Amino acid sequence: MLDLTYETPKPKTIAGARHDWELVIGMEVHAQVASNAKLFSAASTEFGAEPNSNVSFVDAAMPGMLPVINEYCVEQAVRTGLGLKAEINLKSAFDRKNYFYPDLPQGYQISQLYHPIVGEGEVLVEMGDGTARLVRIERIHMEQDAGKSIHDMDPNMSFVDLNRTGVCLMEIVSRPDIRGPEEAAAYIVKLRQILRYLGTCDGNMQNGNLRADVNVSICRPGDYEKYQETQDFSHLGTRCEIKNMNSMRFIQAAIDHEARRQIAIVEGGGTVDQETRLYDPDKGETRSMRSKEEAHDYRYFPDPDLLPLEIDQDWVDDIQARLPELPDEKKARFIKDFGLTDYDASVLTAEVEAAAYFEAVAKGRDGKMAANWVINELFGRLKKEDHDITESPVSPAQLGGIIDLIAKGDISGKIAKDLFEIVYKEGGDPAEIVEARGMKQVTDTGAIEAAVDEIIAANPAQVEKAKQNPKLAGWFVGQVMKATGGKANPKAVNEIVSARLGL
Amino acid sequence: MSIDQNTAAKVAKLARIKVEEDALPALASEFNTILGFIEQLGEVDVEGVEPMVSVTPMRLKRRADVVKEGGQQDKVLSNAPDAREGFFAVPKVVE
Numbered sequence: 001m002l003d004l005t006y007e008t009p010k011p012k013t014i015a016g017a018r019h020d021w022e023l024v025i026g027m028e029v030h031a032q033v034a035s036n037a038k039l040f041s042a043a044s045t046e047f048g049a050e051p052n053s054n055v056s057f058v059d060a061a062m063p064g065m066l067p068v069i070n071e072y073c074v075e076q077a078v079r080t081g082l083g084l085k086a087e088i089n090l091k092s093a094f095d096r097k098n099y100f101y102p103d104l105p106q107g108y109q110i111s112q113l114y115h116p117i118v119g120e121g122e123v124l125v126e127m128g129d130g131t132a133r134l135v136r137i138e139r140i141h142m143e144q145d146a147g148k149s150i151h152d153m154d155p156n157m158s159f160v161d162l163n164r165t166g167v168c169l170m171e172i173v174s175r176p177d178i179r180g181p182e183e184a185a186a187y188i189v190k191l192r193q194i195l196r197y198l199g200t201c202d203g204n205m206q207n208g209n210l211r212a213d214v215n216v217s218i219c220r221p222g223d224y225e226k227y228q229e230t231q232d233f234s235h236l237g238t239r240c241e242i243k244n245m246n247s248m249r250f251i252q253a254a255i256d257h258e259a260r261r262q263i264a265i266v267e268g269g270g271t272v273d274q275e276t277r278l279y280d281p282d283k284g285e286t287r288s289m290r291s292k293e294e295a296h297d298y299r300y301f302p303d304p305d306l307l308p309l310e311i312d313q314d315w316v317d318d319i320q321a322r323l324p325e326l327p328d329e330k331k332a333r334f335i336k337d338f339g340l341t342d343y344d345a346s347v348l349t350a351e352v353e354a355a356a357y358f359e360a361v362a363k364g365r366d367g368k369m370a371a372n373w374v375i376n377e378l379f380g381r382l383k384k385e386d387h388d389i390t391e392s393p394v395s396p397a398q399l400g401g402i403i404d405l406i407a408k409g410d411i412s413g414k415i416a417k418d419l420f421e422i423v424y425k426e427g428g429d430p431a432e433i434v435e436a437r438g439m440k441q442v443t444d445t446g447a448i449e450a451a452v453d454e455i456i457a458a459n460p461a462q463v464e465k466a467k468q469n470p471k472l473a474g475w476f477v478g479q480v481m482k483a484t485g486g487k488a489n490p491k492a493v494n495e496i497v498s499a500r501l502g503l
Numbered sequence: 504m505s506i507d508q509n510t511a512a513k514v515a516k517l518a519r520i521k522v523e524e525d526a527l528p529a530l531a532s533e534f535n536t537i538l539g540f541i542e543q544l545g546e547v548d549v550e551g552v553e554p555m556v557s558v559t560p561m562r563l564k565r566r567a568d569v570v571k572e573g574g575q576q577d578k579v580l581s582n583a584p585d586a587r588e589g590f591f592a593v594p595k596v597v598e
Binding site for chain 1: 513517519556557561562563564565566567568569570571572573574575576579580585587588589590591592593594595596597
């Protein structure tokens with residue numbers, strides 16, 4: 001385990017009409033398992049297919065069809081558990097959660113209420129200002145996703161597509177350890193990052209592959225500490241659950257609105273009802289989902305179609321042994337081995353592909369210089385064209401080549417940027433381009449002296465002024481750089497200009 | 504535990520089964536008979552006995568992560584009372 005050298009962030013406080021309030025937030029994140037086939041059927045999980053084309057008779061709940069579990073989905077859930085430093089339950093079981101909805105043809109969702117596959121774990125959530133919150137994970141269980149209903153294709157009908165029905169989800173349940181909207185967003189960012197490192201979920205929020213239910217309650221300052229001491233929920237306020245959000249921005253806005261709504265109720269002498277609510281991004285408010293309340297009795301019972309899921313410790317150990325280096329470890333190593341700042345290391349490890357790219361560039365080179373080039377030049381350039389790192393036209397070897405030329409003194413930093421642009425647009429070997437296009441830095445003092453003398457001879461008035469005001473020497477340096485096409489070594493030019501002007 | 508008429512009505516509603524008011528007393532009584540039988544089973548001391556989930560010593564059967572099914576939109580929709588443009592069409596459900 002890593003050293004916790006972080007301060008914990010201060011909880012967010014909201015000033016009510018009477019006094020200050022704090023927020024207490026727990027999250028249930030539904031992460032779609034990255035697999036080819038569904039959890040209990042051999043239909044495809046591919047996004048964006050023709051409606052009802054990725055549907056087996058199991059998914060459509062045809063009578064007599066029986067579920068058979070996809071072993072890879074189980075492996076992915078175990079891998080996720082190990083990545084969150086959680087205990088793995090060698091024996092888990094599936095239950096039926098019963099409710100009626102048009103996009104759930106079985107009339108029940110197969111889930112794991114009583115015996116989830118993953119137990120308690122933790123996620124370190126960094127806030128970017130040097131503070132970090134350790135959020136405890138209560139459990140992770142596997143369950144089936146429901147289908148998709150489309151309401152805007154017909155005025156009187158809803159259209160149902162079962163392609164998503166039966167796709168494997170991991171529900172990752174946190175303890176109520178999150179203390180503000182920003183922390184909630186940072187928690188999702190960190191969770192998504194870990195899942196992507198593990199390769200267990202692609203984290204695409206737009207496609208709904210990562211969605212969050214957020215439990216929000218309010219308490220007076222001091223009450224939360226009492227809860228943490230005793231784990232007694234009576235110290236906290238009544239919580240409301242905001243369902244199914246797939247945008248960081250909405251999650252933060254919904255939490256903020258919901259907290260203020262609860263504060264207004266309590267300060268007005270009322271009590272908060274425990275209920276399920278929905279965030280309306282157009283109105284910027286949450287509202288009660290009455291239909292959910294009526295049918296909240298899910299009548300869970302063990303699914304008689306499925307035996308308990310038993311896995312071997314050897315298998316778990318094997319998955320553990322094949323875990324990739326995770327974000328916290330990678331970041332710590334980048335700081336230690338490459339001398340990076342905390343910020344740079346965070347930026348470079350945000351995506352596993354970017355981290356691999358950086359490492360290829362930094363290998364055998366100056367780490368800080370490699371970080372600067374990857375972050376400032378490459379990321380900046382890619383962002384301009386809305387490309388991500390996997391689409392970079394410049395390979396790590398090419399970028400490394402550019403950095404080598406700077407390090408050797410063959411090109412100046414300014415020319416290097418021009419060279420980067422050429423490599424980005426046209427490709428090619430940086431060293432060959434520099435040679436072929438005469439971009440090499442002039443370090444030959446004779447040539448620089450000649451250029452300096454020429455400029456001085458041509459501008460006697462400027463020379464007089466510069467002698468009065470030495471700051472104007474910069475003008476001569478600029479002229480020399482211009483005359484040499486930016487190829488003169490700036491340090492050498494500076495020295496020679498100063499000497500010639502007698503400054 | 505005893506099931507009254509209100510509980511019987513609630514269970515029927517959750518199961519989406521329409522039960523007329525005058526049929527509720529008989530339904531509640533049937534439930535109570537069933538629960539009585541279950542309670543009788545509960546009298547057996549099973550302390551330390553692991554719940555039996557299968558009568559044969561079997562391990563949960565698993566499947567490889569391979570796509571083998573799908574591409575049968577017509578068959579999937581063939582029993583639907585209403586289907587349009589490849590979708591099941593149902594009376595509007597809006598949250």
